[in-house]
Amino acid sequence: MFNSEMYQLGSKRSVIRELFEFGKQISKKYGPENVFDFSIGNPSVPTPDEVKEDLIKLLTEKDPMALHGYTSAQGDPNVRKAVAYNLNQRYKTNFSEKNLYMTVGAAASLCICFRSIISKEADEIVTFAPFFTEYRVFVESNGGKLVVVPPKLPDFQIDVEKLEKYITPKTAAILINSPNNPSGVIYSEESIKSLSTLLNKKQKEYGHEIYLISDEPYREICYGDKKTPFVTKYYNNSLVCYSYSKSLSLPGERIGYVLIPSEMSQFDQMYAAICGAGRSLGYICAPTLFQFLLINNAGKTSNLEVYKENRDLLYNGLTKLGFECVYPDGAFYLFMKTKEPDAYKFCENAKKYNLLLVPADDFGCPGYVRIAYCVKGDMIKRSMESFKKLADEYK
Amino acid sequence: MFNSEMYQLGSKRSVIRELFEFGKQISKKYGPENVFDFSIGNPSVPTPDEVKEDLIKLLTEKDPMALHGYTSAQGDPNVRKAVAYNLNQRYKTNFSEKNLYMTVGAAASLCICFRSIISKEADEIVTFAPFFTEYRVFVESNGGKLVVVPPKLPDFQIDVEKLEKYITPKTAAILINSPNNPSGVIYSEESIKSLSTLLNKKQKEYGHEIYLISDEPYREICYGDKKTPFVTKYYNNSLVCYSYSKSLSLPGERIGYVLIPSEMSQFDQMYAAICGAGRSLGYICAPTLFQFLLINNAGKTSNLEVYKENRDLLYNGLTKLGFECVYPDGAFYLFMKTKEPDAYKFCENAKKYNLLLVPADDFGCPGYVRIAYCVKGDMIKRSMESFKKLADEYK
Numbered sequence: 001m002f003n004s005e006m007y008q009l010g011s012k013r014s015v016i017r018e019l020f021e022f023g024k025q026i027s028k029k030y031g032p033e034n035v036f037d038f039s040i041g042n043p044s045v046p047t048p049d050e051v052k053e054d055l056i057k058l059l060t061e062k063d064p065m066a067l068h069g070y071t072s073a074q075g076d077p078n079v080r081k082a083v084a085y086n087l088n089q090r091y092k093t094n095f096s097e098k099n100l101y102m103t104v105g106a107a108a109s110l111c112i113c114f115r116s117i118i119s120k121e122a123d124e125i126v127t128f129a130p131f132f133t134e135y136r137v138f139v140e141s142n143g144g145k146l147v148v149v150p151p152k153l154p155d156f157q158i159d160v161e162k163l164e165k166y167i168t169p170k171t172a173a174i175l176i177n178s179p180n181n182p183s184g185v186i187y188s189e190e191s192i193k194s195l196s197t198l199l200n201k202k203q204k205e206y207g208h209e210i211y212l213i214s215d216e217p218y219r220e221i222c223y224g225d226k227k228t229p230f231v232t233k234y235y236n237n238s239l240v241c242y243s244y245s246k247s248l249s250l251p252g253e254r255i256g257y258v259l260i261p262s263e264m265s266q267f268d269q270m271y272a273a274i275c276g277a278g279r280s281l282g283y284i285c286a287p288t289l290f291q292f293l294l295i296n297n298a299g300k301t302s303n304l305e306v307y308k309e310n311r312d313l314l315y316n317g318l319t320k321l322g323f324e325c326v327y328p329d330g331a332f333y334l335f336m337k338t339k340e341p342d343a344y345k346f347c348e349n350a351k352k353y354n355l356l357l358v359p360a361d362d363f364g365c366p367g368y369v370r371i372a373y374c375v376k377g378d379m380i381k382r383s384m385e386s387f388k389k390l391a392d393e394y395k
Numbered sequence: 396m397f398n399s400e401m402y403q404l405g406s407k408r409s410v411i412r413e414l415f416e417f418g419k420q421i422s423k424k425y426g427p428e429n430v431f432d433f434s435i436g437n438p439s440v441p442t443p444d445e446v447k448e449d450l451i452k453l454l455t456e457k458d459p460m461a462l463h464g465y466t467s468a469q470g471d472p473n474v475r476k477a478v479a480y481n482l483n484q485r486y487k488t489n490f491s492e493k494n495l496y497m498t499v500g501a502a503a504s505l506c507i508c509f510r511s512i513i514s515k516e517a518d519e520i521v522t523f524a525p526f527f528t529e530y531r532v533f534v535e536s537n538g539g540k541l542v543v544v545p546p547k548l549p550d551f552q553i554d555v556e557k558l559e560k561y562i563t564p565k566t567a568a569i570l571i572n573s574p575n576n577p578s579g580v581i582y583s584e585e586s587i588k589s590l591s592t593l594l595n596k597k598q599k600e601y602g603h604e605i606y607l608i609s610d611e612p613y614r615e616i617c618y619g620d621k622k623t624p625f626v627t628k629y630y631n632n633s634l635v636c637y638s639y640s641k642s643l644s645l646p647g648e649r650i651g652y653v654l655i656p657s658e659m660s661q662f663d664q665m666y667a668a669i670c671g672a673g674r675s676l677g678y679i680c681a682p683t684l685f686q687f688l689l690i691n692n693a694g695k696t697s698n699l700e701v702y703k704e705n706r707d708l709l710y711n712g713l714t715k716l717g718f719e720c721v722y723p724d725g726a727f728y729l730f731m732k733t734k735e736p737d738a739y740k741f742c743e744n745a746k747k748y749n750l751l752l753v754p755a756d757d758f759g760c761p762g763y764v765r766i767a768y769c770v771k772g773d774m775i776k777r778s779m780e781s782f783k784k785l786a787d788e789y790k
Contacts, residue, residue, distance in 0.1 A: 001567060001604040002661070002668040003514045010671030011664075046459040056451050064441040068645045104499055104649065104678070111677035119398045134674075141675035172396060209396040250463045252683030254499065254649075266397070269406075273397040276405030279529075280536035282506035283499070287682045288647030 009137065016040060019356045030354060036383035037356045037375070041181065041332065043249040044374040045302045051248060054296050058289060067292060071285045073278055075102025075257070079291045083257060086298035091230045099261060101274050102286040105254040106217045106243030107138065108278075112258055113213050113239050114142040115277035116270070117172050125213075126166050127175040128158060129364030130182050130335065132215070135175065144172065148364050156183045156326055156335070158191040160198050167202050173211035173239075174199065178228055179218040182363050182370035183335040184311075184328025186222055189229045196235040209237050209265055217243040217256075220301050222330035223308045236263040244294075246332075249302040255290040307332045310373040313380045321384075321391040332374040335360070338367055339394035349393060353386035404532065411435060414751045425749060431778035432751045432770070436576065436727065438644040439769040440697045446643060449691050453684060462687060466680045468673055470497025470652070474686045478652060481693035486625045494656060496669050497681040500649040501612045501638030502533065503673075507653055508608050508634050509537040510672035511665070512567050520608075521561050522570040523553060524759030525577050525730065527610070530570065539567065543759050551578045551721055551730070553586040555593050562597050568606035568634075569594065573623055574613040577758050577765035578730040579706075579723025581617055584624045591630040604632050604660055612638040612651075615696050617725035618703045631658040639689070641727075644697040650685040702727045705768040708775045716779075716786040727769040730755070733762055734789035744788060748781035 019039040027035045058067060074080070080097035087095050103109045114125065118139075125139045129151045139146040149166050152159035158176070167174075174195070178187040187195075199210050214231045219242065222228055231238040243256035260271050285291075314334055318325055324337040336357075338346035343359035343366055350357050350369075360368035373380065414434040422430045453462060469475070475492035482490050498504045509520065513534075520534045524546045534541040544561050547554035553571070562569075569590070573582040582590075594605050609626045614637065617623055626633040638651035659665050680686075709729050713720055719732040731752075733741035738754035738761055745752050745764075755763035768775065 001514070001606075002512050002665055003510065003672070006511045006668040006671035006675065007664050008671065009674050010667035010669065042464055043460075047463055052454050052459065055454050059447050059450050059454075064447065064644070065438075068442055068647050069437055070646045104682075107677035107679050115398065116401045117397050119396070137675055138677055141677075211396075249459070251465045252463050252680060252686075254679060254682050269402050270397050272405035273401040274405065276401035276403065277398070279404050280401065280532055281676055282502035282533055284502050284649060285647060287499075287649050287685070289684070290682070291647075 014133065015362060016358055019358060022351070023356050026354060033382070035354045035356070036379060036386055038371040038373065039356045039358055041372045042374060043246055043251060043302065044376065045249055045304070045306050047249040048300055048302055050300060051250075051293065051297055054293055055289065058292055062292065068288055071288055071291060073275055073283075073285055075100065075286055076288070076291050079294050082295045083298045087259075090299065091233070093230065093232065095259065095261070098271070099259055101258045101260065101271070101278065102291055103256045103258060103278070104283050104286055105245060105256045106215060106241050107134065108254070108281070108283055109241035109243065109256050109258045110135070110138050110213070110215060111142060111281055112274055112277040112283075113173070113211075113241060114139055114144055115281060116273040117211055118142050118144040119172075122170050123172040124168065124170045125173050125175050126163070126171055127177075128163075130156070130180070130360055130368070131364055132177055132181050133362045151365055154326070156180070156185040158187055158195050160191070160194040163195070164198060167210070169206050171202070171210055173213050175213045175215065177215040179222055179330025181218065181331055182333045182358075182360060183326050184331050184333045185326060186226055186228055186329045192229045192231060192234045199235060199237075203237070212238045213241060214238060215241045217246050218331040220247040221304050221307055221332060223311060224329075226329040228330065232259070232261040232263070236261065237265060247301045247304075248297070250290065253287060253290045255286055255294070306377070307374065310375065310377055310380055313377055314371065314373050317380070317384050318387060321387055323387070323391065332372060334371040334373055336369050336371055338369055339391070341367055343367055343369055350390050353389050355383060355386045355390060409528065410757060411753055414753060417746070418751050421749060428777070430749045430751070431774060431781055433766045433768065434751045434753055436767045436769060438641055438646060438697065439771065440644055440699070440701050442644040443695055443697055445695060446645075446688065446692055449688055450684065453687055457687065463683055466683055466686060468670055468678075468680055470495065470681055471683070471686050474689050477690045478693045482654070485694065486628070488625065488627065490654065490656070493666070494654055496653045496655065496666070496673065497686055498651045498653060498673070499678050499681055500640060500651045501610060501636050502529065503649070503676070503678055504636035504638065504651050504653045505530070505533050505608070505610060506537060506676055507669055507672040507678075508568070508606075508636060509534055509539055510676060511668040512606055513537050513539040514567075517565050518567040519563065519565045520568050520570050521558070521566055523558075525551070525575070525755055525763070526570075526759055527572055527576050528757045546760055549721070551575070551580040553582055553590055555586070555589040558590070559593060562605070564601050566597070566605055568608050570608045570610065572610040574617055574725025576613065576726055577728045577753075577755060578721050579726050579728045580721060581621055581623055581724045587624045587626060587629050594630060594632075598632070607633045608636060609633060610636045612641050613726040615642040616699050616702055616727060618706060619724075621724040623725065627654070627656040627658070631656065632660060642696045642699075643692065645685065648682060648685045650681055650689070701772070702769065705770065705772055705775055708772055709766065709768050712775070712779050713782060716782055718782070718786065727767060729766040729768055731764050731766055733764055734786070736762055738762055738764055745785050748784050750778065750781045750785060
């Protein structure tokens with residue numbers, strides 16, 4: 001009498017989780033220093049000391065009734081003001097607390113957006129391969145259909161021409177993720193501009209809104225002079241989904257937001273629909289201690305430089321060994337072409353050398369693997385011998 | 396192009412929220428000491444000092460990567476062990492970490508249960524009036540239909556005979572809430588036993604499970620020698636939804652669980668369905684700092700005695716004035732019969748004396764009001780003059 005779809009969702013372990021468990025097993029056998037687990041996208045740098053200190057200060061000084069009490073569903077107004085102020089400082093935007101809805105992390109932000117715009121069973125959300133595997137779960141569980149545009153090789157940017165063929169009158173939104181998990185690519189300003197032009201054209205053609213949902217938990221993790229374009233500056237009907245999981249290394253605390261720009265068509269109704277979706281999903285409010293933390297810490301980050309060092313170590317090491325890799329400008333993933341067409345087989349081979357890599361088939365990109373380099377730099381160095389053995393096997 | 400149902404849900408303010416805002420307005424006019432706001436069920440006693448101290452200890456001593464990192468979706472195993480151990484101590488049960496799934500509060504627990512058992516659009520969840528207003532939202536948003544059994548007067552216990560007429564082959568679950576919001580009634584052991592007998596009979600008759608979902612955020616708030624029966628001891632196919640919002644005065648932090656007893660039919664599949672439902676609702680994991688807090692604090696409570704003092708003050712005061720009230724054995728709500736059939740009109744009248752009471756129509760019980768006495772005892776004393784004026788009006 002239980003729901004069989006939910007049973008399927010709950011009983012099928014993800015490839016990533018399987019690998020992670022496998023890694024723990026072989027660590028016992030070979031010693032953790034000889035296992036190279038690149039499977040999981042968990043931040044490898046701690047939250048800044050200021051975060052710890054501010055949490056203790058809040059617990060010590062703030063009235064516990066206010067600190068741990070319900071806030072309004074959209075979040076405490078002063079928290080939202082602080083987040084808006086910080087965004088305005090960084091992006092020369094003009095947001096206020098009215099543009100923000102605080103959430104229990106980016107997954108919640110995405111579910112809320114999907115639920116608020118999907119009206120009919122057949123409404124489609126279009127995204128680009130490679131894409132984060134849970135997108136399919138979140139879109140389908142909110143009544144929509146995920147449509148996937150094949151990857152644009154070799155740069156993995158947005159293929160606007162190809163996209164046009166996938167947009168139909170049923171398209172409710174385009175979903176992007178930049179910096180991208182799993183490719184590490186940042187969609188360029190040019191890509192976002194072309195996307196915006198196309199969407200405006202299609203909106204006119206169909207006579208209804210097509211939203212641009214931008215999933216941005218990796219926004220602050222971009223290297224060198226690369227920047228992640230702020231989508232609301234290019235397209236009015238944008239919804240930004242953010243989480244502090246990666247920037248502040250707080251993935252377990254579940255704190256993020258949806259940003260709804262005032263330029264959005266029918267802004268008031270859309271904001272109300274976001275509130276309704278949050279209500280119907282049982283979120284009540286975002287955890288309050290971590291909401292209040294943002295008043296003083298909205299723009300801070302962990303020491304993200306570590307990821308750049310890792311990127312360089314890994315990218316240089318692997319290309320020197322003859323592997324073909326997408327150059328990652330952001331996030332903490334390297335996307336590598338496999339030396340044989342079947343990525344599962346390639347990853348099985350890699351396991352022989354205690355290398356745990358994720359086949360990218362579930363990300364919509366067969367023939368590639370995702371290598372999560374949110375690990376100790378030292379491990380990357382030690383792993384190179386194993387990668388060399390793997391490369392030699394295919395010579 | 397947004398979802399109009401979500402817009403409706405988000406734009407329609409609840410009566411309770413309206414009253415709360417009204418209270419803030421008139422507080423400015425008359426002074427807060429002259430406004431008697433009984434509208435909101437927010438705990439009025441702070442979380443225990445030990446909770447504050449333990450949170451600071453966790454922040455100071457535990458590795459921040461483990462403290463704030465993802466746990467598995469069902470929650471940290473040591474946290475679940477601690478919660479199970481505490482339940483076993485208190486109720487002589489035999490739970491382990493395998494019976495628990497940690498959640499982002501009771502609303503999440505309920506949504507997860509509904510989603511995991513509702514398979515077809517027409518599946519019905521049966522509850523008893525009066526009931527917490529959001530039940531309808533959570534059931535419908537997970538594809539089910541809420542069926543309401545009229546209240547049993549005058550004691551507001553479970554009316555098993557009446558219930559039988561409302562159970563059909565479409566019934567997926569019976570939903571109870573004890574101690575009850577809004578009536579303050581605790582369903583007696585006798586009620587639970589009769590309910591269990593009926594459900595076992597109906598399960599046999601229909602050849603499928605009928606779950607008993609027990610929503611218990613007020614479990615620890617019961618007065619004198621009254622106890623809330625632990626449903627898993629009476630009925631195998633029980634699912635317990637719990638939250639620490641009221642017991643530890645942490646409503647904003649969103650921490651709770653679903654308890655799935657091993658005696659449940661097809662336990663493994665049901666547990667998987669619970670995991671799948673949590674995944675599809677975008678919950679990821681319960682906030683980790685507050686998960687780890689439970690290792691040392693699972694069985695503690697705020698100073699709940701305050702609510703008993705308030706109960707006595709209010710019940711005695713109002714009955715002395717001639718109001719007819721349900722005697723509340725638990726929670727922090729008093730259910731009072733209105734002096735005219737239209738509870739909305741009665742509450743409008745009460746506003747003249749700065750008394751903010753919630754008409755119980757939305758709880759499925761016209762002709763009654765809910766009086767939330769999670770307030771300062773002093774306010775209750777001062778409010779009696781206003782209640783007297785209200786009573787005099789109907790003499």
